[in-house]
Structures are given as structure tokens and as C-alpha cells.
Amino acid sequence: MKIKQWIKVCMATTAILTLAACSSTHKPTGSDVNMANANSGATSSGMGSESGFGDQASNGQLSKRVYYFDFDSNIVHEDDKPAIVANANYLLGHPGAKALLEGHTDPRGSREYNIGLGERRAKAVAEIMIARGVKPTQLRIISYGAEKLAAAGRTEGDYQQDRRSVIVYLQS
Amino acid sequence: MRKIISLAIFALTLILPYSASAILSMELTRGVAGAIPIAVVPFAQSGSAEQDVSQIVTNDLQNSGRFNVFGKSALNQFPSDASGVSADYFRHLGTDNVVVGKVDSLGGGRYQVSFQLLDMFKGAANVGVVLTKKYAVSGGELRDVAHHISDLIYQQITGTPGIFSTKIAYVVVQGTNPSRYLLEVSDQDGYNPRPLLNSGEPIMSPAWSPNRRQIAYVSFENRQASIYVQDVASGARRQVSQYPGINGAPAWSPDGRKLALVLSKSGSPNIYVMDLASRKLTTITNDSYINTEPAWSPDGRALLFTSSRGGNSHPQIYQYSFGSGSITRLSYDGDYNARASYTRDGKYVVMIHRVSGMFYIALLNLDSGTTQVLSSSTADSASPSIAPNGSMVLYDTVYGGHNELAMVSADGRIQLRLPSRNGEAQDPAWSPL
Numbered sequence: 001m002k003i004k005q006w007i008k009v010c011m012a013t014t015a016i017l018t019l020a021a022c023s024s025t026h027k028p029t030g031s032d033v034n035m036a037n038a039n040s041g042a043t044s045s046g047m048g049s050e051s052g053f054g055d056q057a058s059n060g061q062l063s064k065r066v067y068y069f070d071f072d073s074n075i076v077h078e079d080d081k082p083a084i085v086a087n088a089n090y091l092l093g094h095p096g097a098k099a100l101l102e103g104h105t106d107p108r109g110s111r112e113y114n115i116g117l118g119e120r121r122a123k124a125v126a127e128i129m130i131a132r133g134v135k136p137t138q139l140r141i142i143s144y145g146a147e148k149l150a151a152a153g154r155t156e157g158d159y160q161q162d163r164r165s166v167i168v169y170l171q172s
Numbered sequence: 173m174r175k176i177i178s179l180a181i182f183a184l185t186l187i188l189p190y191s192a193s194a195i196l197s198m199e200l201t202r203g204v205a206g207a208i209p210i211a212v213v214p215f216a217q218s219g220s221a222e223q224d225v226s227q228i229v230t231n232d233l234q235n236s237g238r239f240n241v242f243g244k245s246a247l248n249q250f251p252s253d254a255s256g257v258s259a260d261y262f263r264h265l266g267t268d269n270v271v272v273g274k275v276d277s278l279g280g281g282r283y284q285v286s287f288q289l290l291d292m293f294k295g296a297a298n299v300g301v302v303l304t305k306k307y308a309v310s311g312g313e314l315r316d317v318a319h320h321i322s323d324l325i326y327q328q329i330t331g332t333p334g335i336f337s338t339k340i341a342y343v344v345v346q347g348t349n350p351s352r353y354l355l356e357v358s359d360q361d362g363y364n365p366r367p368l369l370n371s372g373e374p375i376m377s378p379a380w381s382p383n384r385r386q387i388a389y390v391s392f393e394n395r396q397a398s399i400y401v402q403d404v405a406s407g408a409r410r411q412v413s414q415y416p417g418i419n420g421a422p423a424w425s426p427d428g429r430k431l432a433l434v435l436s437k438s439g440s441p442n443i444y445v446m447d448l449a450s451r452k453l454t455t456i457t458n459d460s461y462i463n464t465e466p467a468w469s470p471d472g473r474a475l476l477f478t479s480s481r482g483g484n485s486h487p488q489i490y491q492y493s494f495g496s497g498s499i500t501r502l503s504y505d506g507d508y509n510a511r512a513s514y515t516r517d518g519k520y521v522v523m524i525h526r527v528s529g530m531f532y533i534a535l536l537n538l539d540s541g542t543t544q545v546l547s548s549s550t551a552d553s554a555s556p557s558i559a560p561n562g563s564m565v566l567y568d569t570v571y572g573g574h575n576e577l578a579m580v581s582a583d584g585r586i587q588l589r590l591p592s593r594n595g596e597a598q599d600p601a602w603s604p605l
Contacts, residue, residue: 072485100395107552109531110510110524111376111599112421112434113478113487115397116441116462119418142395143418146553147374152348154552154570 118143219277228318237586432466
């Protein structure tokens with residue numbers, strides 16, 4: 001590298017520092033706005049007390065919105081289906097409501113491949129809901145792969161917590 | 173490879189000039205005998221400088237694994253130019269290559285840095301001057317000039333360009349529930365980390381444009397995966413892809429005009445190529461398998477990608493040829509191969525490789541089809557990224573319960589770690605030269 005080029009690199013470096021500093025203070029980007037959302041529990045089990053759902057038939061199933069999966073599997077456990085159906089029924093009764101279906105994997109393997117695996121888990125939940133008549137427009141699927149782990153550790157028990165799909169109701 | 177006894181001949185912790193901001197530093201965890209001997213004589217210094225230029229050169233050359241450096245502690249003669257060098261002294265020490273130099277204060281925070289690379293067996297007086305250079309720089313530029321000097325020495329002696337002035341991009345995750353995600357760029361030795369994005373939602377898969385001016389990455393801000401292209405110098409960015417579902421794994425074409433990427437708008441993750449000027453998409457795969465992690469061949473005529481099309485839901489590496497439109501399976505060893513990229517000569521593929529449930533960085537020889545494991549196990553995962561001169565592979569690994577960055581030489585003999593000081597470091601990408 002010639003010295004002129006090199007000086008340019010240095011100037012660019014300085015510019016990065018300056019601008020990075022500026023952008024963090026002046027630009028309320030989507031990320032910053034989203035911070036509030038993230039704090040409200042993108043990885044937790046949903047709306048909690050604010051939801052006020054009055055579905056008497058659900059027997060508490062409606063509040064169960066995290067479903068776990070076996071290793072390398074996107075097959076929904078039989079005992080999770082009543083809760084998924086209860087949430088489907090809620091969406092059927094509230095056509096204006098929208099739900100985000102998150103798919104997650106454990107941290108093993110390639111990050112981007114895990115994005116693909118996580119999407120399949122979210123889709124498996126979506127398919128059950130759509131089969132019950134929920135409009136696809138009420139659902140949005142997002143795969144976080146292994147980027148939002150439920151458990152920080154690396155034991156098989158932690159991995160079981162990580163492999164999940166989560167229903168998050170969106171405020172419209 | 174795993175059976176090689178770790179030599180650990182050299183471990184250093186760099187003294188950080190501003191440790192609050194520097195989150196990474198290098199430690200050589202496994203070295204090798206048989207490297208090229210070179211003496212780096214501490215540079216004569218008038219006044220005090222912010223950076224020890226000759227120490228940075230020493231660290232660079234030592235960490236490359238290609239050199240056995242005689243530094244300050246190994247020397248008792250400290251010449252600062254060719255005229256003061258005793259060829260006999262350095263020959264007796266066992267090195268023909270000697271670096272001398274000085275840093276002179278010019279006042280006003282500026283310095284003149286001069287150095288010479290000498291060969292003890294060349295020239296009339298038995299001390300040949302191979303390189304001689306002089307630079308006038310500010311104090312803040314001393315690290316960069318030191319890396320530049322290392323590049324010149326490395327190229328002169330090995331014939332391969334040095335990578336000491338390159339950058340790395342990576343993601344730092346801080347805290348849990350909620351986490352903060354930062355996209356950072358630092359020097360290749362982990363110094364001077366600078367944030368490009370700070371988000372409450374995940375950031376993934378940074379990818380450098382071939383001219384090193386832009387980085388494409390995936391951001392989940394607003395709970396939607398999107399691909400952005402951000403200007404490294406100005407910080408200005410634009411969203412280039414936000415289709416429903418997955419928007420992932422961006423990869424720049426060698427001419428910098430296109431991005432290969434992954435979208436699941438068809439219902440499954442498939443590979444597309446986007447023309448960046450028109451945003452027009454070309455479909456590369458169109459099926460219901462998982463297809464991801466496209467990587468361009470150096471000549472731009474082929475794409476590597478990871479796919480589950482082989483069955484068992486286990487990913488393998490495939491190659492798509494733009495000329496014929498055909499897809500060929502490349503990897504057969506191991507039940508899980510992913511995240512492939514070509515070496516610069518296009519003869520090898522670097523990838524994640526699983527053996528008996530453990531993940532490794534491996535090199536696939538495209539001529540012979542053989543797979544060579546480079547690293548010791550990387551625990552859960554890894555995101556290998558090859559250095560622009562092909563000498564090293566950067567990846568993330570778990571060390572002491574934390575995600576951090578590490579490097580392994582392309583021959584597997586050298587391993588380095590860049591301990592994270594500020595959170596979990598992951599998903600690294602090595603810049604072009």
C-alpha cells in the first residue's frame with residue numbers, strides 16, 4: 001500500500017469513529033426503537049397480564065405459548081397441540097389480532113443453517129393454526145435460529161430450552 | 173491434526189493503550205518450530221511515542237506463525253540503521269533477516285518512522301539493504317504504520333501479501349434477556365474496535381464488499397430479518413432486502429455488483445442473486461430443502477452453498493455453476509458440513525465439519541476430495557472466514573464458557589485466540605486486502 005492510500009485509510013478510520021459516535025447520539029434508528037420491544041420480551045412467552053383474553057374454553061392453554069422440539073426435529077409434540085389450537089381459536093375470534101411465530105434452535109451447527117431449521121419449527125406451528133382456519137395474514141413467521149438462546153449454558157438441558165417455537169401477540 | 177502436541181511456544185498479552193475500548197487481543201495458543209528467523213531490533217526513539225512500533229511489528233510477524241522473531245529480550249545489540257549493524261552478531265544469533273529503524277518526534281504530535289529490512293548475506297559489506305522506507309505520521313497513525321511495515325516485510329520475505337493492515341468485522345452480544353447486539357470492525361489483531369450498529373435485536377453474517385468500503389449484514393430490528401448494506405466510513409446504510417421470512421447470508425460477488433442471499437419467500441430457504449443496482453433477483457435454487465450460505469468462487473462463475481438436499485436433514489456442501497446451471501455435491505466426509513467458502517486460489521473449500529458430534533474447521537481439497545481438519549474442536553458452532561491472503565482462517569469458538577474469535581493457519585499448525593473483553597464475540601468476517 002502506498003502512503004497516500006494508507007493516509008486515506010487512516011482518514012476513513014477517523015471518520016468511522018466520528019460518525020459512529022454521532023449516529024449513536026443523534027439517530028433514533030429502528031434498532032433503538034426496537035430496544036423497547038426487545039425489553040418487553042421477544043423471547044419470553046408473550047403478553048402476560050396485559051392480554052386480557054377472556055377465552056373460558058381454553059383452560060389455561062391460551063397462555064401456553066412456548067413449544068419445545070426434539071433435536072433436529074420440527075415435529076410439534078402432541079401435548080402442545082391443545083395450546084396451539086387454543087391460540088388459533090383466539091385468532092379466529094379476533095380477526096384483527098396478529099401473532100408473530102418465532103422459531104429457535106439450539107446453538108449447535110452453522111448459524112445460517114439454524115435460521116432455516118428454526119423457520120421450519122415456526123411453520124409447523126403455523127400449519128396447525130392455518131388448518132384450524134386462521135388466516136395466514138394474521139400470522140407472521142420469524143426464525144431467530146440460535147441467535148436468541150433461552151438458556152446460556154451448553155448442556156443438553158439448556159439445548160432443550162433453546163429448541164422452541166414461541167407465539168408472540170403483536171399490538172396493532 | 174488434533175494429536176499434534178500443542179507447542180504453545182509463545183503467548184503474549186498485548187498491553188492495551190485504551191483497554192476500555194479494546195475488546196480483543198491476540199494470544200498465540202499453538203505455534204510451530206521451523207519458522208523463518210528474523211530479528212526485529214527495538215526502534216530507536218526520540219521522545220515518547222504513543223505506540224511501540226517495533227513491538228507491534230514483532231507481534232505481527234510472530235503471530236503470523238511464519239516467523240521466529242528475535243525481539244528485545246533476545247538481543248544485546250540495538251543498531252538503528254544498516255551502518256551500525258554487525259553482520260557477524262546476527263549471523264551468530266542465527267538470523268539473516270534483520271529489521272532496524274527509528275521513530276523521531278517531529279513535534280506537534282507527529283513522528284517520522286523509518287525502517288530498513290537487512291539481509292546479512294547480501295551486499296558488498298555483507299549487510300544488504302533489502303527495503304528502506306520513511307513515513308511522517310501522527311501519533312494516532314503509528315499502529316497503522318507499524319502494520320504497514322509488517323506487511324512489507326512479510327511480502328518481501330514470503331512472497332505473499334501480508335494481512336496485518338486488514339480489518340475484521342464481527343458481532344458482539346452483551347448481556348442476556350435482553351441482549352444488546354453490536355456489529356463491530358477492528359484491526360485484524362483485535363485493536364481499535366469501532367461499532368457500526370448497536371441493536372436490541374440480533375445481527376448476523378457480516379460480509380465485506382470486495383473494495384472493503386461496505387459491509388452487508390442481516391439485522392432483526394423491528395422483528396423482521398432484513399439485509400442492509402452499510403458504508404464503513406460514513407456509517408450510512410440502506411436496506412436492500414426485506415422479503416417475508418428469511419433474509420439471510422449475504423455474499424458479495426467478486427465484482428461487487430451483486431449479492432447472493434437467502435430468501436424463504438417461496439416457502440423454503442432458497443438461494444438468489446440480487447443485482448444491487450436494480451434489486452432484480454435471479455433464482456439459483458428453487459426447492460423445499462434448506463439452501464443457505466452462498467459463497468462465490470474467486471472467478472465469480474460458481475457459488476458454493478449449504479443444503480439439506482442430500483437427505484437425513486444433514487447439510488452438505490454443493491456447488492452451483494452459473495454456466496451450466498448444474499448443482500454438484502462437493503462434501504462427503506462427515507455427516508454435517510456447512511458454511512463453506514473458497515480459498516483465494518479456488519482449489520480448497522474451508523467449512524464447518526462435524527465428526528462424532530463435535531464441530532471443527534476443515535479444509536476440503538477440491539482436486540482429491542479429501543477433508544483435512546484444521547482446528548481443535550470449536551464446540552457448538554463456528555463461522556469460518558478465510559484471510560484475504562489465504563494464510564489463516566478466522567472463526568468463532570467457545571472458550572471458558574464464552575464465545576470468542578480464534579484463528580488457525582491454513583496448514584493447521586498455528587492457532588491464535590482473540591479473547592473477548594466486552595461480551596460474546598461471534599460470526600466474524602475477514603476484510604479483503
